[in-house]
Amino acid sequence: MSNFRLNARKPKNSAGLPTPKGELYLLYIQDIVSLPPVAEKGILCNGDIHLKNGRRFHILYLTPSTQKRNIKSDGEVDSRGFKKKVTGNFPGDDLEIHQFVKNNINQGFVIIMNSYDKQYHRIYGSIENPLYFTGDFNDDDSGKGYELTFEQNFADENPLLFYNGTIVLDESAIEDPDINFDGLFARRDGSNLNKDQVDKWAEMLEGKFIRENFFPINNQW
Incomplete structure (x- = not known):
């Protein structure tokens, strides 16, 4: 039984109006x-989400007017919890959405979403109990696109979490970069340098050696 005795007073500023929806931020667990x-009352997060080196938040667009967020209390007496679900429509038939569906059908996600108050994002799911998605593609007279549903497999103790920490976006963080590194950097053995470049490096390195060994104090000629 909870030790907290809390009120839930009437919210300010017509908070019951529909929330303006934006893009979803997805995290691969x-x-x-x-x-x-989280703070002692169990909802407000303290600090940032920490990701592995080079990983980032990923963006998923769902048509704002189709987005729905649902939190359902679930379970038997003494084992009740909260099960989260997020749904929405991705419009069109682009290659990228089909690739997303194929490559992530069994992938667990934590979803970060905005809110009406603009102060806190909401976190849906956790590392231990992520959301998994199903996708239904429709192409008929009413329109064309994917209906995506992200849902937890079972309930847990949190309805959601409030988050105002850092969100770092880089959609290409784990893609192979389209950069010719041989044209930017010299290899340690010099095997990607031509004769003129080798002569230039030798000149620079010789100058560095002279400066460090003969003028070590003020590094001046």
């Missing part, structure tokens, strides 16, 4: 080092 700890 294997990219997460840790979610932030």
Whole structure:
């Protein structure tokens, strides 16, 4: 039984109106080092979400007017919890959405979403109990697109978490970069340098050696 005795007074500023919806921020659970700890009342996060090196938040667009967020209390007496679900429509028939569906059908996610108050994002899911999605593709006279549903497999103790920490976006963080590194950097053995470049490096390195060994104090000629 909870030790807290809390009120839930009438909210301010017509908070019951529909929330303006935006893009979803997706986190792959294997990219997460840790979610932030929560304050004593169990909802507000303290600090940032920590990700593995080079990992980032990923963006998923769902048509704002189709987005729905649902939290359902579930379970038997003495084992009740909260089961989260997020749904929405991705419009069109682009290659990228089909690739997303194929490659992530059994992938667990934590979802970060905005809120009406603009102060806190909401966290849906956890590393231990992520959301998994199903996708139904429709192409008929009413429109074309994917209906995506992200849902937890079982209930847990949190209805959701409030988060105002850092969100780092880089959609290409784990893609192979389209950069010719041989044209930017010299290899340690010099095997990607031509004769003129070798002569230039030798000149620079010789100058560095002279400066460090003969003018070690003020590094001046």
